[in-house]
Amino acid sequence: MSALFNALRERVEVNARHAVETYTNEVSEYQAMSPGVDDRIGMYDFAVFIRRRSLDLAAAELPLTEEDLAGIATVGRQRAEVGLSVPSQQQVLGLHTAMMVREVHDLARPEDVTDLLRMVxxxxxxxxxxxxxxxxxxxxxxxxxxxxxTRLEILARTLLADEPVEPFVADLRLAGQYHISILKMAQPTASETQSEVVAAFAADRVPVTWLGADEFAVLTPGTTPKAKILQRIRHAAALIGQPCGVGSAEGVVGGLAETLAWAREASRVAPPQDRPERLPEIADLFVEMAVARTPALDGWLRSYAKALSTGPDLVATLRAYYASDMNRTSAAAALHIHPRTLDYRLRRVREVTGIDPGSTVGVRLLSATVARTLAVAHYAD
Incomplete structure (x- = not known):
């Protein structure tokens, strides 16, 4: 066995202890485990085993055996039986992979390049x-x-990570492309509510998952009508029980990690809603996304937000006005005010900002100002 493999073997137990410490420090569910549960799932013993077995097989250039895979599956089953969630297991698997690769790189010397490539x-x-x-x-x-x-949640996370999905498909329908919708909340959602929301989508066999306590992802086949997707998003928002910023994007299987990144970014600038009126996509929010990435420009827009704060409900008025495609009657009805009151408020907008809200410049600038004002206020609360 080469110097690199010998060095790694000497550090197996040290690296295994470090792995257990990392899981405990970074995964909240592992922090809360009692010592008895820790013994049942054998974190340290498994960390030692998987490192030694990996070194033996990699040095001999042999694959994992069916017996190895069965043993690994048993460990996964044990983690489920003690109640560890899908998100926690995805996090642990990610940490494990990162640490295993880093352990190899940390000990490799220039003359070990052949064995480094073999191991990696x-x-x-x-x-x-x-x-x-x-x-x-x-x-x-x-x-x-x-x-x-649980299978749907694992499938969702696997699709979003662009990983092979065959082991989790079985009788589940797999589409060639998906519409990813992200619901972003200002406050963490209780674990009981998270489970309720995931279970609610199981009847329709829709892959969904929580990316965090304040972020929920829904993956709908690309052939699904937008009205049906919006209906599902509204149902999720109602179950969550707090306003959500919604961002959506569509992509093909194998490239959904990038699609997810776009949808997440859109959700973080979208005005929060209790009952989403539409399904916001990048085309609807690209101005806000660009502004959020440019602090100087964002600060410049806030000068208009400050001006709007001097009038009577001007931000809410403009939001309704633009959501109604500048239809005065529809906007007034949505605000429960008389059209003349709406006209007064729009004149007030012109007075305090110097911009006509119905002009091309007004639509571009003031609609972005309203969206950023609402999003920033929501996540700052």
Whole structure:
């Protein structure tokens, strides 16, 4: 065995202890585990085993055996049986992969380049197989009532990470492209509510997952009518029980990680709503997304927001006005005011900003100002 493999073998136990410490420090569910649960899932023993086995097989240029994969699946099942959630397991798997690669790079010297490439290449191919086996075992370990919702959540996370999905599809419908909708909240959502929202989508077999306590993702096949997608987003928002910024984007399987990044960015600048009026996409929010990325420009827009704050409900008025495509009657009805009152408020907007809200410049500048004002205020509360 080469110097690199020998050096890695000498540090197996040290690296395993560091891995357990990292999981405990960075994964909230692991922080809350009692010592008895820790013993049941054998974090340290498994960390030692997987490192030693990986070194032995990589040095011999052999793949994981079916027995190895069965053992990894058993560990996944045990983690499910003690109640660890899908997000926590996805986080742990990501940490594990990052640490294994870093451990190799940290010890490699220039003369070890051949063995470095061999080890990293082995981790790349066999790591995918091990991850799939672990998640299959985890799915089997989940209680019967939660099996479908858990599989859908794992499928959603796998699709969003551009990873192989075959182990989790089985009887689930897989589309060639997906419409990703992200709901962003100002406050964390309770774990009980998170479970309720995920379960609500299981009946329609829609892949969904929580990306964090304040961020929910819905993956709908690209052939689904936009009205149906909006209906599902409204249902999710109602279950969540707080205003959500919504951002959407569409992409093909294998490229959904980039699509997710766009949808998340859009959701963070979208004006929050209790019941989304439409399905905001990049075309609707690209100005706000660009402004949010440019602090100087964002600050410049806030001067208009400050001017609007001097009038009677001018931000709400402009929001309704633009949401109604500048139809006075519809906007007034949405605000529950007389059209003449609406006209007065629009004149007031012109007075305090020097811009006609119905002009081309007004639509571009003031609509962006309103969206940024509402989003910033929402997440600052």
């Amino acid at each position: 290449g082995w981790l790349g191919t066999q790591g995918v197989r091990a991850r799939s086996a672990y998640l299959r075992g985890y799915t089997r370990g989940v209680g019967g009532a939660r099996v479908l919702s």
